[in-house]
Amino acid sequence: MKRHEALIPLSHDHKSSLFLAQQLKLNAPEYPGYPKDVNGKTALLTGEFEFHIKEHFRKEEEILFPEVRSKNSELRKLTSELKLEHIKLTQLINQANLESSAVLLNEIGLLLEQH
Numbered sequence: 001m002k003r004h005e006a007l008i009p010l011s012h013d014h015k016s017s018l019f020l021a022q023q024l025k026l027n028a029p030e031y032p033g034y035p036k037d038v039n040g041k042t043a044l045l046t047g048e049f050e051f052h053i054k055e056h057f058r059k060e061e062e063i064l065f066p067e068v069r070s071k072n073s074e075l076r077k078l079t080s081e082l083k084l085e086h087i088k089l090t091q092l093i094n095q096a097n098l099e100s101s102a103v104l105l106n107e108i109g110l111l112l113e114q115h
Helices: 003-025 039-067 071-098 102-114
Strands: none
Touching: 003 039, 003 102, 039 071, 039 102, 071 102
């Protein structure tokens, strides 16, 4: 099934977030121009969250979710689960800003990848 044109920007955001998720995970392969240490990865995560991911979450929650929730109970359940993932990711990213570690970044990377 072809995605609706209005969903293309959200799809591009997902692609960027998947790349970020890979960079955050333990034993991530080095990628030229991207940080290799915990502090650098935390800064990358913080920047992506502040300038891209937060807005992406907002668009999903305010525009996409209300539109699809009305379709059926399965979609209502899915959007509720996604909203909880947004909350969990936000909490973990805020925690990383206070005290980051490779283990915490890995957890964020895994959840972001799953999301």
